Amino acid sequence: MTTNSLKQPGGGLLDRLFSGRSSILSYTVLAIILFLVLPNLLSAFRLNMAGKYLCYAFACIGLVLCWGHAGILSLGQGLFFGIGGYSMAMFLKLEASDPESTSIQSTPGIPDFMDWNQVTELPWFWYPYKSFPLTVALILTLPVIISCILCFFYFKGRVTGVVFAIITQSMVACSWYFIVGNQGYFGGINGITDLKTLNGWDIRTESAQKILYFVTCICLFGCLFLSKWVLSTRLGRVLAAQRDKEERVRFSGYNLTSFRVFIFAFAALLASIGGALFTLQVGFMSPNLIGVVPSIDLIIYTAVGGRLCTVGAVYGALLINTAKTMFSEAYPTVWVFIYGALFILIVLALPKGLAGVWTDHVRLWIRSLLKLDSPAKPKKIKSQTT
Amino acid sequence: MFAEYSFEEIKSILIMQSFGGLSLLCIYVLMGLGLYVVFGQMGVINMAHAEFLVIGSYTMCLASKFVVDHMPTFINHYLWIAIPLSFGVAFLVGWIVEWLLISRLYKRPLDTLLATWGLSLIMQQCFRTFIGAREMSATLPDWLMGSWAPTDTIDIPINGLVILATTIILTTGLVIFTRKTRWGLRMRSTSQNRDMSQALGINTKVTDRFTFALACGISGIGGAFLTTVASTSPTAGTAYIVDAFLVLVLGGLGSLFGLVISAGFLALLSSILEFFMTGSMAKVWLYLIIFIVLAKFTKGLFSSKVRT
Numbered sequence: 253m254t255t256n257s258l259k260q261p262g263g264g265l266l267d268r269l270f271s272g273r274s275s276i277l278s279y280t281v282l283a284i285i286l287f288l289v290l291p292n293l294l295s296a297f298r299l300n301m302a303g304k305y306l307c308y309a310f311a312c313i314g315l316v317l318c319w320g321h322a323g324i325l326s327l328g329q330g331l332f333f334g335i336g337g338y339s340m341a342m343f344l345k346l347e348a349s350d351p352e353s354t355s356i357q358s359t360p361g362i363p364d365f366m367d368w369n370q371v372t373e374l375p376w377f378w379y380p381y382k383s384f385p386l387t388v389a390l391i392l393t394l395p396v397i398i399s400c401i402l403c404f405f406y407f408k409g410r411v412t413g414v415v416f417a418i419i420t421q422s423m424v425a426c427s428w429y430f431i432v433g434n435q436g437y438f439g440g441i442n443g444i445t446d447l448k449t450l451n452g453w454d455i456r457t458e459s460a461q462k463i464l465y466f467v468t469c470i471c472l473f474g475c476l477f478l479s480k481w482v483l484s485t486r487l488g489r490v491l492a493a494q495r496d497k498e499e500r501v502r503f504s505g506y507n508l509t510s511f512r513v514f515i516f517a518f519a520a521l522l523a524s525i526g527g528a529l530f531t532l533q534v535g536f537m538s539p540n541l542i543g544v545v546p547s548i549d550l551i552i553y554t555a556v557g558g559r560l561c562t563v564g565a566v567y568g569a570l571l572i573n574t575a576k577t578m579f580s581e582a583y584p585t586v587w588v589f590i591y592g593a594l595f596i597l598i599v600l601a602l603p604k605g606l607a608g609v610w611t612d613h614v615r616l617w618i619r620s621l622l623k624l625d626s627p628a629k630p631k632k633i634k635s636q637t638t
Numbered sequence: 639m640f641a642e643y644s645f646e647e648i649k650s651i652l653i654m655q656s657f658g659g660l661s662l663l664c665i666y667v668l669m670g671l672g673l674y675v676v677f678g679q680m681g682v683i684n685m686a687h688a689e690f691l692v693i694g695s696y697t698m699c700l701a702s703k704f705v706v707d708h709m710p711t712f713i714n715h716y717l718w719i720a721i722p723l724s725f726g727v728a729f730l731v732g733w734i735v736e737w738l739l740i741s742r743l744y745k746r747p748l749d750t751l752l753a754t755w756g757l758s759l760i761m762q763q764c765f766r767t768f769i770g771a772r773e774m775s776a777t778l779p780d781w782l783m784g785s786w787a788p789t790d791t792i793d794i795p796i797n798g799l800v801i802l803a804t805t806i807i808l809t810t811g812l813v814i815f816t817r818k819t820r821w822g823l824r825m826r827s828t829s830q831n832r833d834m835s836q837a838l839g840i841n842t843k844v845t846d847r848f849t850f851a852l853a854c855g856i857s858g859i860g861g862a863f864l865t866t867v868a869s870t871s872p873t874a875g876t877a878y879i880v881d882a883f884l885v886l887v888l889g890g891l892g893s894l895f896g897l898v899i900s901a902g903f904l905a906l907l908s909s910i911l912e913f914f915m916t917g918s919m920a921k922v923w924l925y926l927i928i929f930i931v932l933a934k935f936t937k938g939l940f941s942s943k944v945r946t
Binding site for chain 1: 677681682683739742743746747748749750751752753755756757758759760762763766767876880883884887891916917918919921922925926928929932933934936937
């Protein structure tokens, strides 16, 4: 599994990405599962669902960096997930509402929900979404800009910990109300539905969804490597240091604001990429996918996978969502109890999540069986004082 | 726009509107009080706070149902038993929750957030399973439903007055309790320096447990009075919870005075904004204004000067 960046940084790029035997092993296992096992094992419908869950994993990788490694808990990742998702949905919606197919509307050529809400002209902020390159650029830049603006003043004023978590939660609540309140511009509570094609390519067919699944997996690995690289740099060490001993890092002369803003914006970027891929696979976007509750769900996926382990976060997102789908189809009542208990259990018994079970117990046990090395005492997560 | 009204009428509209705003302030304070006690004492945000409000509301509803079914003559007076009962039930649940869960998490405030969120999911599902998913409301005594008319044009609802009185009593009671009593002294010393208090012979574990349970009990009373203005459902609390957190953060987390002032600020702002725009856009602007204020005053409007 990926190790915390306690080792001396240095060496080539590949050394940093694959530091240690187990790191290569964990990437290989994940690649085998995602590229070989799941596509061959699952039906097209289930594979599409797995692709959907993997989109959450992007946001979870961001949370591993932001929460696990930097100690900044964000309850508002749904906001950035939504920025990516809505950007993609707006592009697809404009493509789906060309003047021919919307000729029955009183104003042809604008999305149907605008027509229902007596909007007669395309609003100015929809124009960039007419071009695909511009949409992609917005998916990548908009979350960074917005997250920087949102968090800069708070980090500068040394707002951290619980208070920052509450503020991010209110941000996501605010964006929920914003979308619901602007029915004519963003589709309101129903969201943006009925998305059909991407540059003329029908995204609803089975083959298209399979291709999108593989695109998601490739992007996911790109993000995994990128975040591993970020953590392996000196910046990653400063982040871990300020999580554990904030005062000491400050007195060593570091300006923590810029570090924190960077990692928060990076997490936002990952969430936004995930959101865009989510819309492509699901075919719609609605405010209830990005509200307060889904944002906290992202946290629990991360916590189950292991808050210090980027690869673990992917497993967390897959496992919890699979369990959710299976249980809530069969026993919806029981599932809520299990889900709630999961939060408590993870926090009380397994603060390092499944990745912690692996590194602290299973791997040590295997190694002692193979006589590779003597079992060392597992490291504990430091208490986060604010 | 005021041309067709006489001066007297404008005056009464103004009074009734400001009373409406005052009621909203009281509701914010009632919701924020429990959070304030827990955070001020232990630096923990209780995400299951809304569910403790709902416990109070349900106790009230069930008590009124019991009274209506079994002793209808008692209907005008059952409040005096139902209110302490909702305090007691919420206090007891809070005591158990602290014992089983919160007491293990004091050094990890961010994890407490997650654990209490899990707790809130479980509690919501319990309400749904054992009490029912439908909305419930208490049968209120007749004297609470009327309105008080000091002049011909002014009409002030009695339940608003009762909520106002409760808020004042609870707030002053809390201040007196923390400042003047032995228990309050223990609570304050534990919150300032837990290790030192323990060294001086204060049982900080019991103090923490009592404080948490007290906060839950206060929320229970708050919830019981919320039944006089709104109906109760398993997820009723979630609508208020983000607002309650913001009131607390804006007020500066450790300050009761700040809590009341920021509740007033929010109530004023939201009634002004709702006059000009739709409900959800008013919420958006309300939040944005709070974000801007917090960006300037990052410690809240009235942060306590005591270092913990």
